[in-house]
Amino acid sequence: MQFSSNTDRRNHRLHKTKIRATHTLQFYSKPPIDNISLEDFERFAIDRLKVLKGIENALLRYQKNSPEYEREMTKLYKAFLPNVARQELDNADVINQEIRKDHISHFILRLAYCRSENLRRWFLMHEMELFKYRFNQESAGGIDSFLKANNLEYTPIPENEKMSIRTELIHSNPMQNGAAVESKDYYKVPFTEALDLVKLRKIYLKNVGIHLLFSALVQHILNNGQAYVPRDDLVTIVISVFRANLSHALAMASKALPFLEEDDRILPKLSNLSRQYIGKDYSAQPSLSGQVVAGDIDGLSAKSFPLCMKQLHESLRENHHLTHGGRMQYGLFLKGIGLSLEEALRFWREEFTKGPNIDADKFDKQYAYNIRHNYGKEGKRTNYTPYSCMKIIMSNPPGPRDYHGCPFRHTDPDLLRQRLLSNGLSSEGAKEITELAKGSHYQLACVRYYELVHNVSDAGFSINHPNEYFEESQRVQGANRPNTRFAARRINTTTNTSETETKSVTKDEDILSKTADSLDDEIDEFLSNSLGEITE
Known part of the structure; x- marks a missing residue:
């Protein structure tokens, strides 16, 4: 990633060698190859950090997956990537700008949060929550396209194959009946990638019988087994891949940090991002000054x-x-x-x-x-x-x-x-x-x-x-x-x-929904107090 000193670069033009993401949902497997101003570097990072901090607050306040939690996640997502969140995909330029922001901001925070085990754990947990929410918002076609783009061999099964194992699918989950099975789409997944669902007895394992536990026929399953996973449960498997990839990437990033020490523009900003407060500014509030003696x-x-x-x-x-x-x-x-x-x-x-x-x-x-x-x-x-x-x-x-x-x-x-x-x-x-x-x-x-x-x-x-x-x-x-x-x-x-x-x-409950332009003053204040003055 290269940094431009021209603060007027706001058109976010995408060069053909730049971000190669073609989907709004990403594994962040490839780092961005892009020119970015220091202003955008800081703005992107702060915007994403607000989302992750908002997720942290939501996890403290609400039960996970409750209606209140889902509403808060929707609010955070729409504030961060409004057009992607609303799936308004007709305007390619706007969508590409938001994909670019999503891509770059993830890698900035990945560098900021790779410095210690506690920071890596925090970043991983909240990025997983964001990814899980976004995956669940994807359409069926979007999920299939994402799986194919990331070489995940999870094959949707045709209707006739599903009906041929209908009884087994019903028995694989005690909470569902025939109507539920008929209304769901199923994916064929290698058994070794579905262990979490096996433990929960939520999938059918072909060549094993119906809803058998992992400990019973391990060797037979490893050799021959295929797991049939409902679309609703597919996120459990995909998030495991996301977790493994990001955990490894954070470990690798921590080893690369010493190579950034020669760039005194970036390292101080990364060091401060991981411990900064990005909420309301409590310094010298005019409405309060002098009200306490x-x-x-x-x-x-x-x-x-x-x-x-x-x-x-x-x-x-x-x-x-x-x-x-x-x-x-x-x-x-x-x-x-x-x-x-x-x-x-x-x-x-x-x-x-x-x-x-x-x-x-x-x-x-x-x-x-x-x-x-x-x-x-x-x-x-x-x-x-x-x-x-x-x-x-x-x-x-x-x-x-x-x-x-x-x-x-x-x-x-x-x-x-x-x-x-x-x-x-x-x-x-x-x-x-x-x-x-x-x-x-x-x-x-x-x-x-x-x-x-x-x-x-x-x-x-x-x-x-x-x-x-x-x-x-x-x-x-x-x-x-x-x-x-x-x-x-x-x-x-x-x-x-x-x-x-x-x-x-x-x-200031609406801070996350401010536009990028209205955040300029806030960002300048934040950076002057925490990240140091920006010299272009």
Whole structure:
């Protein structure tokens, strides 16, 4: 893949030696041979990453294959490849552009996510879900064409052959009857590629008898057997091939990474893609700026702060100090909920000067600059963004004297359980959350913490950002107060009994459906904060 410095290349013309994909569904067997601008490189990668992150959220929120899950998958797919998703295949140029985007974006993220076993596992799982959904949306003709193009010898059987083994097909699955068999299309598949379905007793094995289990006649089946697979179950076999191919390709890509080190344009971007938050931007929201003052923070922290920020706040109050990692994580979070620069300086100065070693003059010399820097008033004047869950979980783990990080990721299970109990959770709730954390379901543990703190049975969302937790907490508390509109949130303070009503911050649920042009500003902001400035 080559990179062009011309940012005006938006016509996506396809050269005859470029992408050879002729189907909207791909195994991604051949890397793209194409020229692509750095702008498109980043835009394609972010668009696909949003889809995979959306799939991750859907898997956390809904039961797989439920109507809610399928609706969410449809929404994500249409946002990513709208014309392919709607099967509007008449406009060849538009379809080729979307195939190109699909092809290139997969290989970009393949490079970004091949760096470790955990990243490879995450990428593989969510790419498989995307492929499975797309396969199930294909027409019968599209599936047959895809199988042929990828040399998969899965032969659709004619009607007369199906009727000749009708009884056996009925008996091969206890959940179906004759009418079901007659209404389905069947494929003849080599037995060795249908082992998962054999275990489930969902297929008929010729030369073996009806619905026999794998352990009975292995050798005979391997020599002679053919599996008859309904079209609905064919995805199970194809996805196994997809998994094997992609798993091998990720391993090979990880070995190729050292050869990219000489290209300082690409490697930093790949390194950052795998740990970036691509949701709502919580930096310096005009609708919130100045709405929170230093005196509000104690009251807000009791219920509206996620555990990571509550832990930092309590440590600051107790020790009158935080190390640099804690100041960055907590300070940017406070900025994101609406604490102005002036109030931030007041808050940190008051707390730090309560300690024995720091007076106002020392604070102004050693700490005030960094606070102004976080608000874009010093240095490069970058408007720094509050840390996302992924950044907190995957970067800068806390040391012995630190309190930053994700408590579900970085805290010993016994200590985590103790902290949850001290925060008022029941023994059962603390145990449930601790078990989720032990299983590396850190964000799901945070969602469960939110549900128990706010006494809701189903939060209805996944948490990808501490500021998202804060917003949702304020929203649900505002909705539960009398004479308060659902769209407004109220901030209670401990120093003033009056309440300040502010406009709600609308959750950007439609971010995935923005057009490519409207994403330009968002991408520039994202890249300036995480991937570094783009120099053409």
